[in-house]
Amino acid sequence: MVALALQVKGITKRYPGVIANHEVDFDLRKGEIHVLLGENGAGKTTLMNIIYGLSMPDEGECYLDGELIQITDPNLAISRGIGMVHQHFMLVPTLTVVENIILGVESLRPRTAFLRQLSLLDLASATKRIESLSKQYGLEVDPAAYVRDLPVGAQQRVEIVKALYREADILILDEPTAVLTPQEADDLFQVMRALVQPRGDKHGKSIIFITHKLKEVLAVADRITVLRGGRVVGSTMPSATTENELAAMMVGREVVLTVPKGPARPQEPVLEVQDLKVLDDRHLVAVDGVSLEVRKGEILGVAGVQGNGQRELVESLTGLRKPVGGHVRILGQETTLASPRRITELGTAHIPEDRQKHGLVLSDPVKDNLVLNTYYRPPFAHRAVIAREQVADNAARLVREFDIRTPSIETATSNLSGGNQQKTIVAREFSRPIQLLIAAQPTRGLDVGSIEFIHGQLVKRRDDGCAVLLVSAELDEIMALADRIAVMYKGKIVSVMPAEEATREKLGLLMAGVS
Amino acid sequence: MQSTSRRGKAPGAVRASILGLTRTLSIPALAVLTALLIGALIMLLSGGNPLVGYVALFEGAFGKARSLSETAVAATPYVFAGLGIALGFRGGLFNIGVEGQLFIGSICAAGVGYAVHGLPWFIHMPLALLAGCLGGAICAGIPGFLKAKTGAHEVITTIMINYMAIYFTNWLVTGPMQDPGTIVPQTRRILATAEIPAIWGAYRVHWGTVLAIAAAALVFWLLWRTVLGFEIRTVGANPDAAKYAGIHVGRNIVITMMLSGALAGAAGAVEVLGLNHYFAPSFSIGYGFDSIAVAVLGKSHPWGVVASAFLFGALNNGANLMQLRTQSPVYIISIVQALILMLVSADQIVRRLYRLKDLPKGNLATPAVATSESALGTGKEAKS
Ligand SMILES: Nc1ncnc2c1ncn2[C@@H]1O[C@H](COP(=O)(O)OP(=O)(O)OP(=O)(O)O)[C@@H](O)[C@H]1O
Ligand SMILES: [Mg+2]
Numbered sequence: 077m078v079a080l081a082l083q084v085k086g087i088t089k090r091y092p093g094v095i096a097n098h099e100v101d102f103d104l105r106k107g108e109i110h111v112l113l114g115e116n117g118a119g120k121t122t123l124m125n126i127i128y129g130l131s132m133p134d135e136g137e138c139y140l141d142g143e144l145i146q147i148t149d150p151n152l153a154i155s156r157g158i159g160m161v162h163q164h165f166m167l168v169p170t171l172t173v174v175e176n177i178i179l180g181v182e183s184l185r186p187r188t189a190f191l192r193q194l195s196l197l198d199l200a201s202a203t204k205r206i207e208s209l210s211k212q213y214g215l216e217v218d219p220a221a222y223v224r225d226l227p228v229g230a231q232q233r234v235e236i237v238k239a240l241y242r243e244a245d246i247l248i249l250d251e252p253t254a255v256l257t258p259q260e261a262d263d264l265f266q267v268m269r270a271l272v273q274p275r276g277d278k279h280g281k282s283i284i285f286i287t288h289k290l291k292e293v294l295a296v297a298d299r300i301t302v303l304r305g306g307r308v309v310g311s312t313m314p315s316a317t318t319e320n321e322l323a324a325m326m327v328g329r330e331v332v333l334t335v336p337k338g339p340a341r342p343q344e345p346v347l348e349v350q351d352l353k354v355l356d357d358r359h360l361v362a363v364d365g366v367s368l369e370v371r372k373g374e375i376l377g378v379a380g381v382q383g384n385g386q387r388e389l390v391e392s393l394t395g396l397r398k399p400v401g402g403h404v405r406i407l408g409q410e411t412t413l414a415s416p417r418r419i420t421e422l423g424t425a426h427i428p429e430d431r432q433k434h435g436l437v438l439s440d441p442v443k444d445n446l447v448l449n450t451y452y453r454p455p456f457a458h459r460a461v462i463a464r465e466q467v468a469d470n471a472a473r474l475v476r477e478f479d480i481r482t483p484s485i486e487t488a489t490s491n492l493s494g495g496n497q498q499k500t501i502v503a504r505e506f507s508r509p510i511q512l513l514i515a516a517q518p519t520r521g522l523d524v525g526s527i528e529f530i531h532g533q534l535v536k537r538r539d540d541g542c543a544v545l546l547v548s549a550e551l552d553e554i555m556a557l558a559d560r561i562a563v564m565y566k567g568k569i570v571s572v573m574p575a576e577e578a579t580r581e582k583l584g585l586l587m588a589g590v591s
Numbered sequence: 592m593q594s595t596s597r598r599g600k601a602p603g604a605v606r607a608s609i610l611g612l613t614r615t616l617s618i619p620a621l622a623v624l625t626a627l628l629i630g631a632l633i634m635l636l637s638g639g640n641p642l643v644g645y646v647a648l649f650e651g652a653f654g655k656a657r658s659l660s661e662t663a664v665a666a667t668p669y670v671f672a673g674l675g676i677a678l679g680f681r682g683g684l685f686n687i688g689v690e691g692q693l694f695i696g697s698i699c700a701a702g703v704g705y706a707v708h709g710l711p712w713f714i715h716m717p718l719a720l721l722a723g724c725l726g727g728a729i730c731a732g733i734p735g736f737l738k739a740k741t742g743a744h745e746v747i748t749t750i751m752i753n754y755m756a757i758y759f760t761n762w763l764v765t766g767p768m769q770d771p772g773t774i775v776p777q778t779r780r781i782l783a784t785a786e787i788p789a790i791w792g793a794y795r796v797h798w799g800t801v802l803a804i805a806a807a808a809l810v811f812w813l814l815w816r817t818v819l820g821f822e823i824r825t826v827g828a829n830p831d832a833a834k835y836a837g838i839h840v841g842r843n844i845v846i847t848m849m850l851s852g853a854l855a856g857a858a859g860a861v862e863v864l865g866l867n868h869y870f871a872p873s874f875s876i877g878y879g880f881d882s883i884a885v886a887v888l889g890k891s892h893p894w895g896v897v898a899s900a901f902l903f904g905a906l907n908n909g910a911n912l913m914q915l916r917t918q919s920p921v922y923i924i925s926i927v928q929a930l931i932l933m934l935v936s937a938d939q940i941v942r943r944l945y946r947l948k949d950l951p952k953g954n955l956a957t958p959a960v961a962t963s964e965s966a967l968g969t970g971k972e973a974k975s
Contacts, residue, residue, distance in 0.1 A: 394835075396834060396835060415837065415839070416834060416835060416836070416837045417838075417839075420837055428835060433829075433831045433832070434831050434832055434834075434835040436829075436832060437824075437825055437828045437829045437832050437833075438828075438829070439828045439829075440824070440825070440828060444821070448825070448832065448835075448836045449835070449837055451818065451821050452818045452821075460817055460818045460819065461816055461817050461818070462816055462817060462818060462820075462821060464816070
């Protein structure tokens, strides 16, 4: 009889038009890493939110350490040793890293310590503790930095440190690796392994880990549970299964895990970048004299560890950030200082890195987000009036074509699961005739089935004569899709090579700045 | 179980939207109820009989034809000004300058109303109204422009412009625009051709009330049916995404402020043209500020604003009879109004009180905080 850290029985959760969880049974043993797998919208986040007290189940029970408990709010969860790192970060951008980490934690401590916490000295000791935690687990964070200045990868690390700081015994990690580089992910797995090790006579911590990356699942899981359509469809061990089997279990059909792709037939250049110089939010040079060219009919992959200027590069190419030097030409037209609208109208599509910041208006319905950059022109508008029928028809069509799981096209986009939010953006950007596609992390947070679909679409666009600039921290994705690969390091393109010449090792070294 | 729908008219979607409606309505309704209950308690403590008081309040507001007319009269400026604030909220802007814009709007309308001669009423009256809207729009456009260009927060600049506008109109009616026939600080009476006529015989209710409701329909149409409305809402909800979508955020801020100011100006103009027929600085009983409460209670939705404007109008109007019958001071009604605002803004109180679970959180229930936060970012965006 293994000790259970947590057990839920018969959890059912309904939202208008959807049953997000249907009689879910799930348990977590002490000291294990339990991977929760499932398609986008399968109900993983919903289940975790219930365990963490963020929402209440309609039916079902929850046992902590064998004791029946109603987790009514996250404070209770935290005080009972549950920590959660959310799929979409819950940090306050205008506060520093330390401030974010200690936010709300004071209530855990006895009264006197609480008062001590208020003194100025305590910020310093909090910083010290954060530094030691981050050293201990190799989670690099700068406690004094403002969260708004941090790239997504670093924000993720802050979230993890935050949970560790609260001395969580049960750690819920909702797709933490979606924004991490392979190297960072490997580091995280070491952290996780260290956390579940028993210490003395005490059990190690227990971890629920959600990911869409099947390789990771096999690498770290002690146990795997698969959800589909809100129900548990099965549990297994990594030793008893394969990537293909897991994929089939999740999606309910066979999934092709490699992208079928013929040779590229590159033609004239569509995007020409010359000596581009761009500053980041702190006015430091982020893109330092980048020159590159993307031709009609080819996919240029930009590989690199996040935070090496990729974000600023993409933002300047799409008009969101004004470069301070150099030139950008799209289809022969100067667009260096052009507005996002003009660049879109030249036939550019942009899948932004941060889907919730740039890509979507979360409070708006799905149908409006599907016309977010075309709402003002026919067929979606006539003489300044929105053509609602067309907007709705467009939405219905895209929801079907791209398999966006939503109860209706009127649903607020914030109610969609993370992967379905991403699909909404991809559907929108693929839905108009385009000559140039700039895609930053296009498959972040998508399940294998959707990745298969979107990779297929990217290749199809290329074959239809679109120029594709693919920025991804995912080496596998770059290697599977790109025809040429550029490696970005510290704001510069340090190498461009044909995909055939690229190996993981070679790219890895270049990305680390070894040349 | 996941159904996708064509045109959003599947049964699931309809059910969802009905559910959504009752959910959005439940908080304001419960807030009003709670505020009235607390008001009753205060009445009791101050020696009045709340039952008698509230019956009198109701009678005073709706009991006779005259009281109905007066309720409509009282509600009219709230509708216009509340719409102005709601429009700003939707665009991510907190236009606190409505009071000042109201003053400028009414003095512009009065000026055109008495100084322009020889026009038929169907030109003169709309012209005077338009002048009021324009005055309000310019008065609000300045902080909008400052925000778009420099990132100056509109809450600060509109408050400052409030003072300028109010003192400027004060000076006008003691100087260049003062009625020469009196020593009271007020303008001359507007010409009959500029007046907005009464609707209903001898009662004071005038066509301005109808215009106010038409304005609500117009604002609804603008926000949810037009390209401009789409842009306003997008900038308000997520300025970063608006920029991505190709919207000129800075220009949009100026337009939203001007539209908001035009509605505020209309509130002042209609008071002059339909009711007082001249401008005197004492005409506003703080419409501009109360309208913030009206917009918040109405969840920044045009029809919500109409409903809450009439509620505020009825409370103000019925308060007198209540005081007469119970000796409870009319100020109890101000307390009730303040409580409503507080309970709607801090909706967690209502949620806890009535154990409402899983209702949509915050968001538009507290637009003031949420939107001014995001608008803070907008200014910086617009600068670059
Ligand atoms: N607050 C909400 N209101 C309405 N529907 C919701 C809400 N939260 C989730 N849902 C719905 O519940 C379903 C399950 O969503 P959930 O976020 O749990 O999926 P997920 O398994 O985490 O997917 P992903 O891998 O894409 O993150 C989805 O269909 C989603 O649209
Ligand atoms: Mg999720």
